[in-house]
Amino acid sequence: MMLQGARDLPLSCVRVLTPWLVCLALVATSACKKSATESAVDAGDPMVSESRDDLVLAYMDQAGDFHVVSKPSQVPEKARDIVRVTDPTRELGGELVFVSDLRDARPDGSYPVRIIKRSVLEGMARERRAGRGPAVPQTPPTAPPPNLNPRDTPPVAAAQPNGAPDVIIYGADWCGPCHQAAAFLKSRNVPFVEKNIESDAAAAREMKDKLRQAGIRGGSIPVLDVRGKILVGFSQVAVSQALR
Structure with missing residues (x-):
């Protein structure tokens, strides 16, 4: 459909404007799709490497429990595919978290980082806990554990x-x-x-x-x-x- 204002323009101007309008529509559609899923990391996001000692890395074991370390080398091989990264110099806040894939380092020794929703990571942990038996409580218990003596x-x-x-x-x-x-x-x-x-x-x-x-x-x-x-x-x- 032609824009209302374009009807009053000379035909040559409409021919010039049409490709630009199509491009703008494609860019807007692409941006919406990207924001609805995972975000790519830009230059302002944390670098994960063995040389850093100020990161908090939380990896998930096969039972769905999280363990905290400070170096990529401390993460077991079976848990290196998705590791939560907390950088004291950069905070996302809200629902988004940094995660890193520690299976393959880049030529400079760093590891790729991406942003996902916190609920996605927590969902993975719940699935693993469900596979081993009763899930770990996700809300504070109203009374002390029953084995308290x-x-x-x-x-x-x-x-x-x-x-x-x-x-x-x-x-x-x-x-x-x-x-x-x-x-x-x-x-x-x-x-x-x-x-x-x-x-x-x-x-x-x-x-x-x-x-x-x-x-x-x-x-x-x-x-x-x-x-x-x-x-x-x-x-x-x-x-x-x-x-x-």
Whole structure:
């Protein structure tokens, strides 16, 4: 269909304008399709390479659990196809996350990075967890885990006098054990704070620094700072002992 304004133009002008209008329509259609799926990485997105030591890399094992490391070489071969990348200098926010394919490095030693929706990655994890049995809770439990036995957990010492939280939980929204740790601490009236290493780059950097100072190269989340003692993963007994 010819544009209304084009009817008043000389035929020669219409012939010149028509190709441009067609091109603009094609460009607009292409842009819409690209934004609806995955985005390509531009020069402003993170570079993933072995030389960087400030990244947080979260890989997914075959059971659907995520593990946190800082170097591509620390990611097992079977989990290198899609690795979540948290860069303390660049934040996407919202629903989008950086992921990298660590199977083949580029000539310069870096690995390709792309942007996907967070829900896509979480969906992959849920599918793997479903394949191994009951899924890990995705929302905080309303009560302590059923195997909680007061005889198995030492008494908790008094809170710190300076008002600082006794425990810092470094985790993520999708992390079931992170929510279990929070529920356990709440049931014992232990002051704590939760820090999301996915949405808070400063928290991710802080967690990495504490792991490095403790001589720990990485591990599963949650990572707990219990009055200065760093624990990887959640254990009721280990947390209670650290609070004594």
